[in-house]
Amino acid sequence: MGKQVISTPVIRRLPRYYRFLGELEQEGLERISSRELALRMGFSASQIRQDFNCFGGFGQQGYGYQVVELRKIIGDILGVHENTGVILIGAGNLGKTIASHVDFQKRGCKLIAVFDDNPLIQGTSTAGLTIMPMESLESFCKQHCPQVAVLCIPKNAAQQLADRLINLGISGFWNFSHFDLKINNPDVIVENVHLGDSLMTLAYCMHRKEEN
Amino acid sequence: MGKQVISTPVIRRLPRYYRFLGELEQEGLERISSRELALRMGFSASQIRQDFNCFGGFGQQGYGYQVVELRKIIGDILGVHENTGVILIGAGNLGKTIASHVDFQKRGCKLIAVFDDNPLIQGTSTAGLTIMPMESLESFCKQHCPQVAVLCIPKNAAQQLADRLINLGISGFWNFSHFDLKINNPDVIVENVHLGDSLMTLAYCMHRKEEN
DNA sequence: TAGATTGTTAATCGATTAACAATC
DNA sequence: TAGATTGTTAATCGATTAACAATC
Numbered sequence: 001m002g003k004q005v006i007s008t009p010v011i012r013r014l015p016r017y018y019r020f021l022g023e024l025e026q027e028g029l030e031r032i033s034s035r036e037l038a039l040r041m042g043f044s045a046s047q048i049r050q051d052f053n054c055f056g057g058f059g060q061q062g063y064g065y066q067v068v069e070l071r072k073i074i075g076d077i078l079g080v081h082e083n084t085g086v087i088l089i090g091a092g093n094l095g096k097t098i099a100s101h102v103d104f105q106k107r108g109c110k111l112i113a114v115f116d117d118n119p120l121i122q123g124t125s126t127a128g129l130t131i132m133p134m135e136s137l138e139s140f141c142k143q144h145c146p147q148v149a150v151l152c153i154p155k156n157a158a159q160q161l162a163d164r165l166i167n168l169g170i171s172g173f174w175n176f177s178h179f180d181l182k183i184n185n186p187d188v189i190v191e192n193v194h195l196g197d198s199l200m201t202l203a204y205c206m207h208r209k210e211e212n
Numbered sequence: 213m214g215k216q217v218i219s220t221p222v223i224r225r226l227p228r229y230y231r232f233l234g235e236l237e238q239e240g241l242e243r244i245s246s247r248e249l250a251l252r253m254g255f256s257a258s259q260i261r262q263d264f265n266c267f268g269g270f271g272q273q274g275y276g277y278q279v280v281e282l283r284k285i286i287g288d289i290l291g292v293h294e295n296t297g298v299i300l301i302g303a304g305n306l307g308k309t310i311a312s313h314v315d316f317q318k319r320g321c322k323l324i325a326v327f328d329d330n331p332l333i334q335g336t337s338t339a340g341l342t343i344m345p346m347e348s349l350e351s352f353c354k355q356h357c358p359q360v361a362v363l364c365i366p367k368n369a370a371q372q373l374a375d376r377l378i379n380l381g382i383s384g385f386w387n388f389s390h391f392d393l394k395i396n397n398p399d400v401i402v403e404n405v406h407l408g409d410s411l412m413t414l415a416y417c418m419h420r421k422e423e424n
Numbered sequence: 425t426a427g428a429t430t431g432t433t434a435a436t437c438g439a440t441t442a443a444c445a446a447t448c
Numbered sequence: 449t450a451g452a453t454t455g456t457t458a459a460t461c462g463a464t465t466a467a468c469a470a471t472c
Contacts, residue, residue: 019409044465049429050463061471062471097305101407196315206291208291221438275453
């Protein structure tokens with residue numbers, strides 16, 4: 001098994017597998033077949049076996065997959081046992097909610113600082129962290145070397161800030177601003193969360209339904 | 213042009229087109245070619261023309277596409293000029309943030325009520341709406357017939373609540389609970405927002421990068 | 425051994441890209 | 449008319465599904 005490139009659809013399904021296997025583990029289930037798992041998840045059994053085999057099959061013929069073991073392996077692949085340093089920029093409504101609502105630890109991440117340019121909230125705290133001024137960004141990054149930045153800022157500030165952060169060593173963005181960052185560095189990874197697009201997709205499906 | 217079924221990848225790209233065309237409109241651009249738009253959006257020109265032709269091409273040969281007109285048409289397709297009634301369940305951190313941060317109007321939706329089972333916050337207001345007790349759900353839905361429910365509740369409550377809401381006429385879910393709803397009614401549409409999955413995907417890509 | 429279920433190859437399906445005739 | 453760019457068909461690519469031999 002070499003450094004085979006994993007396709008995006010497979011990668012996107014991994015967290016889902018991880019989540020479902022967690023549920024199965026809690027139910028106390030020891031083993032599961034691709035057929036059963038397919039039934040639960042709404043995938044096909046074939047697809048599940050194909051997916052797992054991207055990483056070099058870890059089932060047993062005639063038996064199925066060990067739930068606990070499989071979940072651990074997928075967790076390792078996803079890096080949930082890592083400890084990636086994360087900072088969050090923009091402690092408005094959205095930023096604060098992300099900071100407190102998302103379980104970073106559970107996903108191999110650690111939120112280590114929150115920044116905002118509003119002096120009125122600097123010094124107050126969210127999710128156990130004191131909100132720092134934007135001017136501290138440089139010194140903080142030099143000292144703590146975070147790898148990921150969560151962007152909870154207005155879209156017109158996003159691009160400029162992203163460039164600044166890349167210079168400070170950030171190589172991953174979790175982008176909640178309504179803006180598609182233009183990054184030409186192939187080592188920098190961007191994960192966009194466009195809530196508006198998601199709502200529009202839902203609205204489209206509702207709207208179309210009525211036409212039929 | 214008939215009732216051709218539009219594939220999911222195309223649908224998911226529509227909000228993105230709409231967003232970019234909005235930006236172009238604000239820049240005052242009158243026309244754009246598929247080639248230029250492709251460059252901006254990181255799609256291929258071919259794909260853009262294919263996508264638009266699903267709905268019966270609205271460009272001009274030798275000229276390109278009228279930005280304003282194109283945006284309006286895609287807006288209509290997406291239903292942004294509709295007025296779909298939306299209720300939100302669960303006014304915790306996340307719920308309140310969604311209620312106030314998301315521009316429902318801009319996407320053809322209207323948030324008309326917020327519910328929560330916590331008596332301590334019932335009667336207080338978010339996003340200009342008074343938080344109502346869960347017991348009011350039945351009478352409210354009977355009277356106002358909302359079509360979409362935003363679920364900002366813990367995962368163990370999600371399935372049961374979804375079933376209750378379907379009985380009250382809800383046919384679309386914007387689901388922020390960490391749970392994949394099991395709905396067997398094909399007329400009910402679910403749009404899942406799994407923030408955790410999104411973060412894990414990012415974490416995976418960061419993690420893998422280091423191995424190379 | 426017989427039954428079950430994986431790992432893996434082959435077939436199918438769908439989406440993207442390329443090409444080019446139509447036409448503004 | 450000539451140049452540009454669409455609409456649309458054909459070719460390619462990739463992902464999913466089906467099938468089955470390997471093996472627990």
